[in-house]
Amino acid sequence: MNKHYWQTGFILLALMTLMGCAVVETATTVATTVGEATGAISKSQSQSIRKSTAAVSKSLEDFTPEQEYYIGRTVGAVVLGKYSASADAKVNAYLNVLGQTLAQVSDMPELFGGYHFLVLDSDDINAFATSGGHIFITRGLIRCCRTEDALAAVLAHEIGHVQLRHGMKAIEKARMTEALSILAQEGAKSFGSPEVAQLTQAFGGVISDITNTMINNGYSRSYEYQADAAAVSILQRMSYNPGALTDMLGVMTRQIKPGGSDFAKTHPSPQNRIAELKASGKSLAVTETPAIRKERFTKAVGHLL
Amino acid sequence: MFRYIFMIACLMLLGSLWLGSTAVAQKTMNVQVKESQLRATPSYLGKIVARTTYGSSVTVLEERGAWKRVSLGSGKNQGWMHNTALTSKKIALKAGQSNVGTSVTRDEIALAGKGFSEEVEAQYRKSNKNLDYTWINKMEAMKVSQEQMEDFISGGRLTPGGEGGRL
Ligand SMILES: [Zn+2]
Numbered sequence: 001m002n003k004h005y006w007q008t009g010f011i012l013l014a015l016m017t018l019m020g021c022a023v024v025e026t027a028t029t030v031a032t033t034v035g036e037a038t039g040a041i042s043k044s045q046s047q048s049i050r051k052s053t054a055a056v057s058k059s060l061e062d063f064t065p066e067q068e069y070y071i072g073r074t075v076g077a078v079v080l081g082k083y084s085a086s087a088d089a090k091v092n093a094y095l096n097v098l099g100q101t102l103a104q105v106s107d108m109p110e111l112f113g114g115y116h117f118l119v120l121d122s123d124d125i126n127a128f129a130t131s132g133g134h135i136f137i138t139r140g141l142i143r144c145c146r147t148e149d150a151l152a153a154v155l156a157h158e159i160g161h162v163q164l165r166h167g168m169k170a171i172e173k174a175r176m177t178e179a180l181s182i183l184a185q186e187g188a189k190s191f192g193s194p195e196v197a198q199l200t201q202a203f204g205g206v207i208s209d210i211t212n213t214m215i216n217n218g219y220s221r222s223y224e225y226q227a228d229a230a231a232v233s234i235l236q237r238m239s240y241n242p243g244a245l246t247d248m249l250g251v252m253t254r255q256i257k258p259g260g261s262d263f264a265k266t267h268p269s270p271q272n273r274i275a276e277l278k279a280s281g282k283s284l285a286v287t288e289t290p291a292i293r294k295e296r297f298t299k300a301v302g303h304l305l
Numbered sequence: 306m307f308r309y310i311f312m313i314a315c316l317m318l319l320g321s322l323w324l325g326s327t328a329v330a331q332k333t334m335n336v337q338v339k340e341s342q343l344r345a346t347p348s349y350l351g352k353i354v355a356r357t358t359y360g361s362s363v364t365v366l367e368e369r370g371a372w373k374r375v376s377l378g379s380g381k382n383q384g385w386m387h388n389t390a391l392t393s394k395k396i397a398l399k400a401g402q403s404n405v406g407t408s409v410t411r412d413e414i415a416l417a418g419k420g421f422s423e424e425v426e427a428q429y430r431k432s433n434k435n436l437d438y439t440w441i442n443k444m445e446a447m448k449v450s451q452e453q454m455e456d457f458i459s460g461g462r463l464t465p466g467g468e469g470g471r472l
Contacts, residue, residue: 064392065337066359067421074426077436085440092447097457100449104349105465107371110390112338116444134444148461183420200428203421207429239464290462
């Protein structure tokens with residue numbers, strides 16, 4: 001009996017290690033059925049194993065847009081602990097009309113609370129996007145933009161991070177498991193204070209996973225290249241000049257300070273991003289920006305440049 | 306002869322299965338964002354014909370790419386909504402008004418206001434008093450109307466929906 005138990009455990013473990021998260025549920029069903037058949041585990045034991053694995057293997061999809069919104073609010077508050085918001089109403093209004101228009105042509109146009117943009121009062125070259133659609137961009141990064149098309153490229157890159165759910169993917173596996181198992185326990189019954197305390201602790205863990213990656217360590221290079229590719233698609237759909245992204249990166253190359261704790265640390269070098277964009281074979285032809293678009297850009301952000 | 310009858314019977318069976326599948330395609334979905342709009346055409350440039358809020362049920366009448374033509378409530382209001390505003394999960398609202406029946410399983414419902422929610426944020430803020438949400442609330446209050454976006458597009462000589470357009 002005991003031996004069977006270990007065998008089943010071993011099979012389960014081996015299967016779970018071998019297969020990706022997406023198929024764990026199926027694999028577990030097979031393994032628990034084997035366990036049941038050999039009499040190694042009781043029916044109720046196997047049911048509870050299946051139940052808990054089901055809760056975990058659904059992972060990201062188990063967070064509703066509402067929950068991603070609340071995660072995003074606090075991630076945003078952490079960003080605003082590092083950088084101060086700029087109260088420049090003219091720039092903020094311009095960023096919001098530009099950004100929200102771009103978000104509508106992204107693959108994720110609707111979020112629980114929509115998309116919102118804010119300028120950060122800093123000369124660093126930096127930007128952040130939360131799962132709740134809060135997008136922050138420093139004055140230093142706006143200074144890398146010579147046209148509205150280039151600024152659109154910057155915002156589209158951040159919308160790309162949201163649409164690809166990069167923030168949520170920064171949550172560590174163990175934390176995800178913990179958080180989702182608490183959420184699964186919750187069921188339809190009302191929540192008492194011990195559960196709220198437990199959930200709040202898991203929430204704190206999720207926030208630190210995301211902000212550590214987003215603010216301190218940076219996402220993987222491949223995530224950054226994916227966000228650049230998403231930005232090019234968004235620009236094309238809105239008929240902005242996709243070559244404005246490489247133009248902006250060219251300016252950034254000259255302005256970025258090596259060793260800084262901003263994009264210098266969290267993003268691949270602008271040269272590498274340009275090289276990756278060129279290698280992707282995307283059309284980055286530079287077209288002339290209409291005069292009227294140049295005028296409104298200068299009017300809105302000229303005083304920052 | 307017998308073979309022909311058999312074949313016709315098979316074809317009829319297949320045909321009925323096919324018809325059956327299009328009939329069940331008319332399904333119910335639920336709004337998973339705070340607020341959303343129904344539009345006259347499958348595009349964000351489409352005129353807004355109705356508005357809807359979190360937890361509302363819609364009946365899907367037709368699908369085109371990332372858009373679904375839906376009807377609201379009595380079916381009087383019909384229009385197009387983007388996929389990302391909708392979920393097949395039923396949504397149990399806090400206030401008691403809900404579209405959730407009694408026989409749904411945990412996997413089929415999403416509980417509004419549960420999990421990482423307003424309540425958890427409030428609790429978290431109690432022990433992280435250094436966090437300031439003033440500007441989070443201010444930025445969330447920065448709204449842009451459909452009209453402002455249309456003016457911005459035409460004013461900037463933008464022609465969305467051309468190459469690979471989604472609008
Ligand atoms: Zn990035």
